[in-house]
Amino acid sequence: MKIIELKYLVLALLCAGTTIAQTSKFDKTFKTNKDVTVHIDARHTQVLVEYWDKNEVQVSAFLEGGQKDNSNEALMKWKLDVDANASEVRINSTGAPGHPGDFNMAGLQAPLAKLPEMIAPLTEMIGPMLENLSGQPLPPEFFASMSEVKFDYQEYQKDGEKYLQKFEKKMEKNFGKDFEKAMEEWAANFEKDSAKWKKQELKMEAWSKDFEKDMEAWGEKFGKDMEKWGEEFGKEMEAWAANIERQAESQPGNGKKRVIIIKDGSSAKKVLKVKMPGSGQLKLDVRYGEVKLAGNTNNLRGNISHSKFSAAGINGKNTNLKVAYTPVAVKTWNYGVLNAAYVQDLRIDKALSIKLDSNSSDVHIGELSENGILAGSFGELKIDKLASNFKSLDITLENSDLELDLPESSYNITYNGTNSEVNYPKGLKLSTSSNYDNQKLKGYNGSQNSGGTINIHAKFSDVLLK
Structure with a gap:
């Protein structure tokens, strides 16, 4: 009887070991220098980084969650490359199986289709308003850039992430330095012409108040629509990214393509866990995933998006981090x-010294200790x-809102605002x-x-000092 029980125990342990093995993709430790550089390039992967006092880099890759029946297939589709030597460790992880065109992306079609409809009024309304206000025709770059805000859903279905990268670069180009320069030159001409209006100042003041009310009402509605669209698209994008892991492709012999969508709950999360020396340098390039850094990260270089x-x-x-479409908590x-x-x-709960450049983002700093x-x-x-x-x-704002809690200690302050509103404590001694x-x-x-x-510089912004 004891022998039979022992056999069952051994069999159970073997089965358990087999189950564990099916969820592990990679597990290896490399001897390195203490100042080793670790490069992580990951897609659709959760990245966890920890630090220790060993001159070693440990790389573990495994599946977490999901149905065990599909673990082998998921592991086979997970492309993972690890190259290491004493001074450098490179890790490449891609998680999306199959060809982008084979994925069911119907959930994204509705929010993507709304985008051109929402952007169109920006050209139709803002352009004529600005031209009437200034008496100056808007630069061709304004209309050219606005007309290029078109998301090609069919091309996205065909090329997937490749098209997203192309679309992002296109937006950066259209609304980049050339666009800013053209609009700045237009604004400069606007300011020059404003001197001619001195005789009609009262008339223009009344007109500008009405214009401001109209613009404020339109801008508020447009802002709410964009915020709502962003939230909806973000949720759809997150759900789509998660559902990618549930889709598998098969190719029957007759050449017809068939897509198999696995039911909810079957998808396993791809997890990449790295332990590295505390004095090493981390370089990240992560999309459609998640990054968690434990302990203190020194001189981080990273590009994180949709994560x-x-x-x-x-x-x-030497820290330089770029984030896009990515919630951040530090x-x-x-x-x-x-x-x-x-x-x-x-x-950011507490910042000692930071240089921040934000675009279309909401930033909250709990405490700033020294420099910003x-x-x-x-x-x-x-x-x-x-x-x-x-x-x-030093703060520079454009079309933004600032709320700053001032200290009770002594300090010097300057403010330069154009088309902006500022509120400040009565106790400040100001000219x-x-x-x-x-x-x-x-x-x-x-x-x-x-x-x-x-020092605060503001354009078309609201500033609250308290």
């Missing part, structure tokens, strides 16, 4: 550069606390000057020429 990003600590003056940011585009939720160079357009910036012994804070649509403030809190400095 989720969280980190315990970011250190190193406990401590000590040094480095952060570029954010289309990030609805970017939260912050630039934002078409978004929101909120700083809950500026440390009493801070050194410098003010205004010229047409420009307002300047200069002064201090507490003692003059002591403490830190705050």
Whole structure:
């Protein structure tokens, strides 16, 4: 009887071992230098990075969740390459099976179809309004760039991620430096012509108030529509990315293509776990996944898009991180550069020194301790606390909202706003000057020429200092 029970126990252990083996893709440790560089290029993969005091890099890749019956097939479709030597470890992980055109992407068609309809009024309404206001024809770059905002759904079905990358580059090109330069030149001519209107100032002031109300009402509606569209598209995109893992392709002998969609609950998450020396450097390129960094990451170089990003600590003056369409949560940011585009939720609990450039993003910094160079357009910036012994804070805004909680300590402050509104505490000792649509403030809190400095430049923005 005991022998039979022992056989069953051994059999059970063997089966368990087989099950575990079916969910593991890779597990190996490499001897490296303490300053090793780890490159991670991942798609549709959850990336976990930890640090230890060993001169080794441990790479583990495995499936998490999903139905065990499909583990072998999922592992076969998971393309994973690891190359390592003492000074460098390269990891490449791609998770999407099959050809992009074979995936069922009907869920994305509705939100993508709405995009051109929502952008069209921007050209039809804003263009004539700006031309009537300024008396200056808008530059050709304005209409050319707006007309190019077209998402080719059929091409997206055909090429998938490749087309997304092409579309993003196209948008960056259309609304890049050339577009900005052309609009700046138009604005400069607008300002020159504004001197001619001095005799009609009262008339223009009344007209501009009506225009401002109309623009504010339209802008508010458009902003809400875009925000709603962004949330819906984000949810659809996230669901689509998850469902990719549930789709498998087969090719019958007659040459006809057939797509098999596995039911919900069968998909397993691809997880890449890396342990590396604390003094090493991490380089990331991640799309449609998730990144979690434990401990302190030194001199991070990364490009993250359509993912989720969280980190315990970011250190190193050589840090340079770019995020797009990616929620960000960082406990401590000590040094480095952060570029954010289309990030609805970017939260840094505490920043020591940071250079931030954000576009169409909402940024929330819990506390800024020493230095900040912050630039934002078409978004929101909120700083809950500026440390009493801070050194410098430079903020540049365009079409954005700023909320800044000022310290009680001494500091110097300047503000230069164009077509902007600013509110500030009555206790500040300020000198003010205004010229047409420009307002300047200069002064201090507490003692003059002591403490830190705050410089704010704003265009078409709302600034709240409290």
